[in-house]
Amino acid sequence: MKLLVPVKRVIDYNVKVRVRGDGSGVDLDNVKMSMNPFDEIAVEEAIRLKEKGVASEIVVVSVGVKQAAETLRTALAMGADxxxxxxxxxxxxxxxxxxxxxxxxxxxxxxxxxxLVIAGKQAIDNDMNATGQMLAALLGWGQATFASAVAIEGGQAVVTREIDGGLQTVKVTLPAVITADLRLNEPRYASLPNIMKAKKKPLEEKTAADYGVDVAPRLTVVATEEPAGRKAGVKVGSVDELIAKLKNEAGVL
Structure with a gap:
């Protein structure tokens, strides 16, 4: 079975995001970029399925700018084909x-x-959490989102999902779309030999026009603002004062 894993190039999660002075968006100048962490988890899960003999080939795909080739090479170094x-x-x-x-x-x-398509549940730059679901709808395939465990049994995928009330286990008939949550696995580090081998693995370049898809944006960013600074805390003299502040000032009681 062939596995397809979409990956996205985003600002590295360790980088403090800066907003442009005019509020038109995020400043990307001289900023470290890397693979979206949830996509990295999806790649790792695909590799583990291949190591178990479930999959025969792993294809990774990225949509964006030419620099995303670096992100794909990272996935190839991890073990994609x-x-x-x-x-x-x-x-x-x-x-x-x-x-x-x-x-x-x-x-x-x-x-x-x-x-099977295994994708990250969302990208950390826009937090849309929509691509996997939209893909499943366009294909008419079953979907299992927020996966924290995946097992392939015959022609079905048994997926444990993280939901507000705890965990939910579902079965979807293959082919299907699965989106990976944070606790699905711990991605491996690419070794130096594998990084060198990744440079020789095939990377096919296409354009959106090759697939006849219009990528013109339908949404307009009106403004981008940094989160408000955290206010200084206060000390309270008693439990009664604490309860009063939580009720009257914080509005949480």
């Missing part, structure tokens, strides 16, 4: 919206015919 880069923007500040990404991925699925 080949990669597809779909250039859909010239400016790194342009975020391709989930519907356009889902349409492009649906076209890749039609060409590659994978038995």
């Amino acid at each position: 080949r990669a597809i880069l779909i250039t859909a923007a010239e400016d790194a500040a342009m975020d391709i919206e989930p519907l356009a990404v889902a349409k492009l991925l649906a076209a890749v699925v039609a060409a590659e015919a994978p038995g």
Whole structure:
């Protein structure tokens, strides 16, 4: 079975995000970029399924700017077999919206015919949490989101999902779309030999026009603001005073 794993190039999670002076968006100048952490988890899960003999090939795909090739090489170094880069923007500040990404991925699925798509549940830059669900809808496939455990049993995937009330286990018939949550696994580090080998693995370059998908944005960012600074705390003299502040000032009681 072939596995398809979409990955996204985002600001590294260790970097403090800066807002542009004019509030038009996030400043990306000289900022370290890396693979979206949830996508990294999805790649790791695909590799583990291959190591178990469930999968025969892992294809990673990224939609965005040409620099996303670096992100794909990271996935190849982790253990993916080949990669597809779909250039859909010239400016790194342009975020391709989930519907356009889902349409492009649906076209890749039609060409590659994978038995399973494993994606990160969301990207840490826009927190949309929509691409996987949209892809499943476009394909007419079953979906299992927020996966914290995945097992393949015959022609079905048994997925444990993290929900507000605890854990939920579902079965979806393959082919299907699964989105990875934070506790699904701990991604491995790419070794130096594998990093060198990744440079020789095939990376196919495509454009959005090759798939006939319009990636023009439908949303407009009106303004971007940094979170308000945290206010200084206060000391209370008694439990009664604490309860009064929580009730009258914080409004949490």
